[in-house]
Amino acid sequence: MGQRAQFGKNPRYGGQLWGYVALDDALVQGGLIGVAGELPERYMQAIVVGSGGSGLTPFLVEKHSFSPELAVKTASSLTYVKDPRKCDTIISFLKESGFSKSHIEAVVKRKPNLLYSSLEKTIKPKFKIFQDLGFSTHDVADIVASDPWILTRSVDDRIAPSISDLKTVLGSNDDVVKLLKTSAWFLKSDLQKTMMPNIEFLRNCGICSSQIVSYVFSFPRFFLLKPESIKQFVERADALGFDRKSNMFLAAIRMLSSMSEENWELKLKLFRKLGFSEDDIMSTFRRTPQVFAVSERKIKQVTDFLLNRTNVGISFIISHPMVLICSLERRLKPRLLVIETLESKNSLRRKVSMTTIYKMPDKKFREKYVVPYLKELEEVSMSIVGT
Incomplete structure (x- = not known):
């Protein structure tokens, strides 16, 4: 594959020193950064700023401070762009609308072709509806950055009705924003x-x-x-x-x-293997249905640990299925280590039940069984004790 390198002043970008390398599209789209990492720095710069015949890569790096990697990736997705100023219009609008550098990078990474959208027909109407509904500029930036595809949806048929429905359910703009920051795809669905x-x-x-x-x-x-x-x-x-x-x-x-019905049956088989009767299983489901969402591996690990490490039997687990949801490494093991250490030193007035050990809130457990016994627990790593 032939390459030609040319270095010099490029008046199109303010007279900066740019290297231009004519590369096949395959190089641009196929592991350019990994290959360039093995080349001398001056050739790396030439490749990074020169990929893409439109000059979009150097434009994004120089004017908008894109990283070379993001600029190359963006340019390779927009090979049809002939004039970088088209993208400049969108990026400048986002900056003026309160988008930070990280917001813009998130948008471009997820949907680079938004940079070649129509500002007047595609972008601005979406921003206007958010503003009309009382969303702050920062809220809009967070929502769009989390899911830029919403900017391609219809204002009248999708975005406005969906926001209205969410507000009906949640009750306030604040709660709608809170939801959309993590689940902006609600605005892409017909909620009706x-x-x-x-x-x-x-x-x-x-x-x-x-x-x-x-x-x-x-x-x-x-x-x-x-x-x-x-x-x-x-x-x-x-x-x-x-x-x-x-x-x-x-x-x-x-x-x-x-759960699929197949997974449901597998979970029933697991509980039967552990010693649950049919009535036990149904009672567990009615009292603590979320236990059935716990992985088979975790259920086995917690059960094995409790039966082998403590003096409780399977009847305790059947009566307290919530224990299967607890983290083995972050709650059960460190708490039992604390209690066992204190009991071995006769520091406790009465025996602590397993129910107390797994149920007690973290803050209360620290206040009752850790803070008053720091000297007794000095052998126990505080990184483990910090439940």
């Missing part, structure tokens, strides 16, 4: 076909609005399932004997939605 009928159906099942809102933040994709699917999960929960008045009803539905 998924989220809104799903929420109405769940309310009719007796689930309170506050719990629904909490789950919207914790499990947002659950609400975008097809309404027919949500109804099927409710029917399965009913068939398993779940009480709709239970606070765990929504947790059960959500858990069932996350």
Whole structure:
């Protein structure tokens, strides 16, 4: 493959010293940075600033301080761009709209062809609707950077109706912004076909609005399932004997939605192997449905640890299934180490139950069993004790 290098002043970019290298597209798109890392620095600079016949790479590096890697990647995605000033218009608008360098980099990495969009027809209308609805410039920057594809959606058919629906459910702009910063893809969905009928159906099942809102933040994709699917999960929960008045009803539905029927059967087999009866399994599901979302590996590890390290039996785990959710390394092991150390030194007035060990909040555990016994625990690494 032939290459030609030419160094000198390029008046198009303010007289800066730029190297120009004519490269085949294959080099630009196929591991350029990795190859260039083995070349002398002056050739690396020539390749980085010269890739792409349009001159977009040096333009992005010089005027907008893009890293060479990001500039090359962006230029390789926009080989059809003949005039860098087209991209400059979009980047300058984003800067004027409160986007930081990291915001712009996030947008360009995820969707580089936005730089060649129509500012007037594609970009500005989306910003206007956010502003009209009371979003701050920083909020808009965070939302767009998290999912720049929303700028390609229709204002009237998708973005405005979706924001309106979210505000109806969540109650305030602040909560809508909080949700969109992590789940901006809500603005790409028709919420009138998924989220809104799903929420109405769940309310009719007796689930309170506050719990629904909490789950919207914790499990947002659950609400975008097809309404027919949500109804099927409710029917399965009913068939398993779940009480709709239970606070765990929504947790059960959500858990069932996350598992295939095959995985459900595998989890049942696991609990049977551990010594759970059929009644034990159903009782566990009704009291603590989220346990069924715990991986088989973790359930085995926690069970083996408790049965081998402590004086509890399988009956304790059956009666306290929440223990299977606890982190083995960050909660169970360090806490047991603390209690065992204190008991070996006769520092405790009474025996501490396993229920107390796994259930007690972190702050309270430190205040009661760590801080007063720092001398006794000096042999225990504080990095482990810091539960």
